[in-house]
Amino acid sequence: MARLGILGLPNTGKTTVFNALTGLEAPVAAHPFSTVEPNQGVALVPDEVLVRAADVEKSKKTVHATLELLDLPAMARAGSSRGLASQFLARLREMEALLVVLRAFDDPAVPHDESGLDPVSQAEELLLELALADAEVFERRLERLAKEATGDSSKRPAAAAFARAVELLAAGSALRTEEWSEEALRAFRDSAPLTLKPAVWVVNVGEDQSLDPTAAVVDVVPPGDTVVAISARLEEEAAHLDPADRTELFEGLGLGEGALVKVVRAAHDALGLISFYTLGPKEAHAWTVRRGALAPEAAGKIHTDLQRGFIRAEVATIEEVIEAGGWDAAKRANKVRVEGKDYCVAEGDVIVVRFSI
Numbered sequence: 001m002a003r004l005g006i007l008g009l010p011n012t013g014k015t016t017v018f019n020a021l022t023g024l025e026a027p028v029a030a031h032p033f034s035t036v037e038p039n040q041g042v043a044l045v046p047d048e049v050l051v052r053a054a055d056v057e058k059s060k061k062t063v064h065a066t067l068e069l070l071d072l073p074a075m076a077r078a079g080s081s082r083g084l085a086s087q088f089l090a091r092l093r094e095m096e097a098l099l100v101v102l103r104a105f106d107d108p109a110v111p112h113d114e115s116g117l118d119p120v121s122q123a124e125e126l127l128l129e130l131a132l133a134d135a136e137v138f139e140r141r142l143e144r145l146a147k148e149a150t151g152d153s154s155k156r157p158a159a160a161a162f163a164r165a166v167e168l169l170a171a172g173s174a175l176r177t178e179e180w181s182e183e184a185l186r187a188f189r190d191s192a193p194l195t196l197k198p199a200v201w202v203v204n205v206g207e208d209q210s211l212d213p214t215a216a217v218v219d220v221v222p223p224g225d226t227v228v229a230i231s232a233r234l235e236e237e238a239a240h241l242d243p244a245d246r247t248e249l250f251e252g253l254g255l256g257e258g259a260l261v262k263v264v265r266a267a268h269d270a271l272g273l274i275s276f277y278t279l280g281p282k283e284a285h286a287w288t289v290r291r292g293a294l295a296p297e298a299a300g301k302i303h304t305d306l307q308r309g310f311i312r313a314e315v316a317t318i319e320e321v322i323e324a325g326g327w328d329a330a331k332r333a334n335k336v337r338v339e340g341k342d343y344c345v346a347e348g349d350v351i352v353v354r355f356s357i
Contacts, residue, residue: 001042002271002288003068004200005095009122010074012103013204013232015039018071020235020260026071038091039071045268046261047286049318049348050277054284056326065275065286067267070095075129089133093192097271098199099263100126104213105206105231119203120216127221128172130194135169137191142166158187169195174222198270202263203229226266230259274347277318278302279327295343299353309357313339318348327352 008014015028022041045065054062072088092098102119145159161184165175174195180188188196201221203213214227221227235258238246250258268275273288276298289298295315300307316327316336324330327350345351 001066001068002097002268002273003070003095004097004099004267005092006069006071006099006101007075007092007126008101009103009126012074012101012122013105014074014101015071016232016236017099017101017202017204017230017263018069020230020232020239021069021264023239038073038088039069041069041071043067043069043264045264045275045286045288047275049322050275050284050286053277053279053318053322053350056322057279057284058281059279059284060281061283063283063285065268065288067264069099075126089194092194095197097267098194098197099202099267100199101202101204101232102126102217104203104229105209105233107206119213120220123201123217123220127174127195131169131172131174134175134191134193134195135166138162138166138169138193141191157183161187165193176224177222198272199225200263200266200270201225201227202232203227204232205229207231207234226270228259228262228266230263235260274345276345276347276349276351278352279318279321279350289345293345294341295339295345295351295353296341298345298349298351299355302353305357306353306355309355310341311354311356312341313343313354314352315339315343316350317346318350321350 006014006018015026018024018039018041019026019028021043024039024041026039026041043066045067047064050062050064070091072092100123102122104117104119106117142159142162145155145162149155149159161180164178165188168175168178175188175193176196176198199221201217203217205213209231212229214229217227238249238258239260241249246258268288272291274291275286275288277287278285287298287301289301295313296307296310299310299313314336315338316330320335321327321330324333324335330336
C-alpha cells in the first residue's frame with residue numbers, strides 16, 4: 001500500500017482533509033502540537049470502472065485500491081525555532097509522497113496570522129522548511145563522503161552528487177527540481193530526502209469561495225507537482241453521507257464527483273502507480289503497481305506464489321470485459337490475449353495469472 005504524509009502549517013485544515021479522505025473523525029485543534037501521535041488512516045482510490053465491472057460479474061465483494069495516510073501534527077511557523085518537529089521527520093521520510101495542505105479560507109473561528117490566508121507564502125515557507133531539513137542531513141553526509149572520496153575514487157561520484165544537492169538545498173530549492181542520474185539516486189536513498197518525494201498541494205478554500213488560487217501556487221511549487229483546490233469542510237461533511245446522498249449533494253453544488261476524488265487520483269498519479277484488476281463472482285479487486293512493471297511483478301502483488309511460479313498471464317482491458325458482459329464472455333469473444341514474462345502491464349488491465357510451483 002502506498003504511503004502519503006500530510007503536512008501543513010497550523011490552522012490550514014490539514015486534519016479536516018485527513019478526515020475527509022479517510023471518513024474518520026480525528027480531533028481538530030486550532031494550534032500546532034509537538035507531542036501528539038500522528039493520525040493514521042486509509043483512503044480508498046475512487047474507481048467507477050471497478051464498480052461497473054463488479055456489477056457485470058455479480059461479484060459478492062468489491063475491493064478498491066487504497067492509500068495509507070499519515071497526518072502529522074501541524075508544523076510551527078517560521079521563527080518559532082521548532083519548524084518541522086524532529087520527532088516526526090523520520091516518520092515523514094518513510095512516506096513515498098507528500099500531501100501538503102495550504103489555507104485560503106477565511107473563518108473568524110479559526111485564527112490566522114498576517115500570511116495565514118495566502119497559500120503562496122505558505123507554500124514558499126513549507127518548501128524552505130523542507131529544504132532546510134534535507135540540507136542538515138545532506139551536509140553531514142557530504143562531510144563524510146568528501147573524506148572517504150579522497151582515498152577511494154569510487155566514492156567521488158556520490159560526493160559530487162551530494163555537493164550539488166547541498167547547493168540546491170542551501171538555495172531553498174527542492175531536489176526534485178533537478179534531473180539526477182540513477183547512481184545519484186542510489187546514493188541519496190538512505191537519506192530519504194523529503195524534497196525528492198513527489199508532492200500534491202491541496203489549497204483549502206471556503207465553501208462559497210469563487211476565486212481559484214491554484215494558478216498562483218503552481219507558479220511557486222516545483223514543476224510537475226499537482227495543485228488542487230478543495231473545500232475540506234464541505235468534503236468532510238460529505239464523507240459521512242451515504243453514497244447516494246453524497247452524489248446528490250455534489251451534483252446540486254455543481255461539483256461532480258467532489259474535489260477529494262481529484263486529490264486521491266492526483267496522489268495516485270504522483271506516485272507513478274497504475275491500477276489493474278482481478279475479477280470474478282467472489283471478488284472484484286483493484287490492485288496497484290508501479291508504471292512500467294512487468295507481468296510477474298503485478299502477479300506478485302496478488303500473491304508471492306504467483307510471481308515465483310509465473311508462466312503466463314491472460315489479459316484483457318476492463319472496458320472490453322464490461323462490454324462483453326464479463327470475463328468468460330470476453331474470452332468467448334476472443335478479447336482475451338496471452339502475455340508472457342516481458343509484458344508491461346497497462347492501466348485498466350484485467351489479469352488472470354497461470355503459474356506453477
